[in-house]
Amino acid sequence: MAQVIEDRRSTTPDELVHARERLAKAFADRDHARELYDAAVGTSCELGAYMRLRQASAQVAACDKWLRWAESDNPLVAPRPAHTPLDELVTL
Numbered sequence: 050m051a052q053v054i055e056d057r058r059s060t061t062p063d064e065l066v067h068a069r070e071r072l073a074k075a076f077a078d079r080d081h082a083r084e085l086y087d088a089a090v091g092t093s094c095e096l097g098a099y100m101r102l103r104q105a106s107a108q109v110a111a112c113d114k115w116l117r118w119a120e121s122d123n124p125l126v127a128p129r130p131a132h133t134p135l136d137e138l139v140t141l
Contacts, residue, residue, distance in 0.1 A: 068119050072112040079105035 089098035
């Protein structure tokens with residue numbers, strides 16, 4: 050016997066709230082990392098601060114994509130990831 054699957058939103062309001070909170074925290078963390086990087090420019094800590102800033106920026110991008118996906122009307126269509134240098138090495 051065939052089952053009928055109802056078309057209902059797979060994302061609950063609590064998940065959306067949590068996704069928005071994670072994005073806000075990611076923005077705050079990135080802003081803090083940017084301040085640390087600005088203070089570290091010209092010192093021996095600059096490279097480490099730069100890498101933390103890049104990681105924080107990547108986290109913002111990931112949280113933003115997750116939130117856009119969670120808010121979308123079609124949850125089967127995920128946002129495309131950003132192009133990375135390794136994409137050229139991967140062949141499908």
